[in-house]
Amino acid sequence: MRLLSIAELDLALGGHLVLEDIHLDLERGEIVTIVGPNGSGKTTLLKSIIGALVPQRGCIDKSPGMVIGYVPQRLHLDATLPMTVSRLMRLPRRRPRHEIDTALERAGVTQQASSQISDLSGGQFQRVLLARALLSSPDLLILDEATQGLDQQGMADFYRQIERVRQELGCAVLMVSHELHVVMRASDRVVCLNRSICCAGTPERVAASPEYRAMFGLDDEDALALYRHRHARPSLEIAP
Amino acid sequence: MILDDFLVRATLAGLGVALAAAPLGCLVVWRRMAFFGDATAHAAILGVALALLLSTSIFAGVLVVSLLMATIVSLLSGKGYAMDTLLGVMAHSSLALGLVAVSFVSGVRIDLMAYLFGDILAVGKADLAVIWGGAALVMALMGWRWSRLLTATLNAELAHASGIDPQREQLILTLSLAIVVAVALKVVGVLLIAALLIIPAAAARTLSRTPESMVVVAAMIGVAAAVGGLQTAYWFDTPTGPTIVSLAAALFALASVLAYVWRTALRIMAARPERSA
Numbered sequence: 240m241r242l243l244s245i246a247e248l249d250l251a252l253g254g255h256l257v258l259e260d261i262h263l264d265l266e267r268g269e270i271v272t273i274v275g276p277n278g279s280g281k282t283t284l285l286k287s288i289i290g291a292l293v294p295q296r297g298c299i300d301k302s303p304g305m306v307i308g309y310v311p312q313r314l315h316l317d318a319t320l321p322m323t324v325s326r327l328m329r330l331p332r333r334r335p336r337h338e339i340d341t342a343l344e345r346a347g348v349t350q351q352a353s354s355q356i357s358d359l360s361g362g363q364f365q366r367v368l369l370a371r372a373l374l375s376s377p378d379l380l381i382l383d384e385a386t387q388g389l390d391q392q393g394m395a396d397f398y399r400q401i402e403r404v405r406q407e408l409g410c411a412v413l414m415v416s417h418e419l420h421v422v423m424r425a426s427d428r429v430v431c432l433n434r435s436i437c438c439a440g441t442p443e444r445v446a447a448s449p450e451y452r453a454m455f456g457l458d459d460e461d462a463l464a465l466y467r468h469r470h471a472r473p474s475l476e477i478a479p
Numbered sequence: 480m481i482l483d484d485f486l487v488r489a490t491l492a493g494l495g496v497a498l499a500a501a502p503l504g505c506l507v508v509w510r511r512m513a514f515f516g517d518a519t520a521h522a523a524i525l526g527v528a529l530a531l532l533l534s535t536s537i538f539a540g541v542l543v544v545s546l547l548m549a550t551i552v553s554l555l556s557g558k559g560y561a562m563d564t565l566l567g568v569m570a571h572s573s574l575a576l577g578l579v580a581v582s583f584v585s586g587v588r589i590d591l592m593a594y595l596f597g598d599i600l601a602v603g604k605a606d607l608a609v610i611w612g613g614a615a616l617v618m619a620l621m622g623w624r625w626s627r628l629l630t631a632t633l634n635a636e637l638a639h640a641s642g643i644d645p646q647r648e649q650l651i652l653t654l655s656l657a658i659v660v661a662v663a664l665k666v667v668g669v670l671l672i673a674a675l676l677i678i679p680a681a682a683a684r685t686l687s688r689t690p691e692s693m694v695v696v697a698a699m700i701g702v703a704a705a706v707g708g709l710q711t712a713y714w715f716d717t718p719t720g721p722t723i724v725s726l727a728a729a730l731f732a733l734a735s736v737l738a739y740v741w742r743t744a745l746r747i748m749a750a751r752p753e754r755s756a
């Protein structure tokens with residue numbers, strides 16, 4: 240059954256068309272990654288899905304009762320706002336202790352429940368935000384460049400965690416990422432966005448497509464290297 | 480009756496305002512809206528003037544003008560003017576306009592100082608009813624919307640994803656701000672209302688680990704400042720509103736020093752075992 244269906248979506252910000260004629264369908268349980276250069280409208284698309292931005296044209300059909308877990312690209316916590324991890328996890332709804340512990344464990348941060356948010360590292364904070372998004376048992380998990388600032392190892396761990404979460408919760412995942420080779424490996428489907436969708440499909444198909452190569456300025460060698468990279472290191476492959 | 484004592488009435492008035500100001504002041508501090516509270520308060524003097532000209536209740540006049548000004552600023556912000564510029568223009572022009580308008584009120588002898596600095600010792604039973612009515616309304620609003628307000632304060636998109644409309648929460652906050660300004664006018668006056676919002680919250684920050692504990696500590700500091708300031712002003716015959724705010728400022732300084740000493744002590748204690756090891 241289809242989870243989300245976007246059709247003919249146009250969205251303008253400050254008088255400029257940022258998204259144009261977007262069509263995108265999401266099935267339950269699939270991992271879809273949006274790639275695209277800076278300013279190509281990736282964050283804008285995610286914000287329109289959660290309802291924070293209203294499109295000028297087109298429609299976003301959500302399956303009734305769909306719950307979204309959202310991890311924003313950047314979250315600046317004002318220094319004047321005292322906040323512990325466990326309080327953040329209870330916003331906006333109270334949750335029983337064991338649910339919070341499970342979510343923190345799923346996201347890979349167990350020791351930090353009573354820490355101040357301001358004492359966390361960037362990676363820890365991202366994982367706490369992921370845990371918070373998981374608490375609502377989402378049907379759709381939306382991640383906007385969630386691995387920003389993580390090192391290679393941290394990134395690989397993070398995507399493995401996402402895969403595990405998908406298997407445990409059965410949720411679909413829609414994420415934005417710049418780490419092309421990792422993304423390629425971790426997704427069922429890749430969508431290239433540059434104001435409008437220029438190509439989409441399985442990671443192999445997208446990696447081989449001329450639109451994708453043109454967008455990232457790759458020549459044939461680079462694309463081939465990316466593709467090989469994907470197949471050459473099974474140790475990073477996600478266990479089914 | 481106990482309410483016949485003007486000191487009791489003044490104390491109760493101060494309590495009401497301090498309690499309502501605590502959650503609101505924290506939200507204003509977290510959202511960096513300090514200047515917004517200030518501007519709303521300045522606009523209140525125009526409300527006083529209009530109420531006197533139209534012979535309506537001061538509370539209603541102040542409420543209407545505060546709400547009007549909050550709405551105008553919300554509508555105009557992001558349309559070419561920076562928020563602080565817009566607030567500066569609105570605040571000072573409505574204060575000036577209010578002072579000019581007051582001069583047209585003939586036949587009525589008004590003590591403008593009472594509105595600029597408040598006159599808590601002159602709080603009557605009707606005033607007390609208005610103050611506690613407004614304060615209770617604001618506290619109920621805050622209690623009802625607290626989770627949503629806090630989530631919207633944290634991040635607008637997170638709020639959206641949880642089904643919360645941050646704009647609606649902003650409106651509720653602005654509304655509450657206008658109510659508290661109207662209610663606090665008699666207690667500390669136009670010039671010091673923002674101080675009563677900001678200073679207890681700022682003092683509470685260093686002593687708190689969660690948003691809620693900050694509100695509770697801010698309330699305690701606000702209440703201490705109001706009650707203590709009232710007594711001090713009474714015994715030393717100083718102006719009451721400014722005395723209350725001065726005491727709040729002293730508590731802020733004390734909290735800052737305490738937090739600094741505490742952190743230093745923790746650092747020294749953390750360093751000691753390393754040396755012995």
Ligand SMILES: Nc1ncnc2c1ncn2[C@@H]1O[C@H](COP(=O)(O)OP(=O)(O)O)[C@@H](O)[C@H]1O
Nearest residue numbers: 252253257275276277278279280281282283284
């Ligand atoms: N509030 C805004 N007002 C006007 N333009 C905006 C606003 N937010 C983003 N934009 C523009 O929209 C485009 C897409 O932004 P964004 O979706 O954040 O890109 P990405 O996430 O792909 O890097 C950019 O060109 C950006 O400048």
Ligand SMILES: [Mg+2]
Nearest residue numbers: 281282283312
């Ligand atoms: Mg982005």
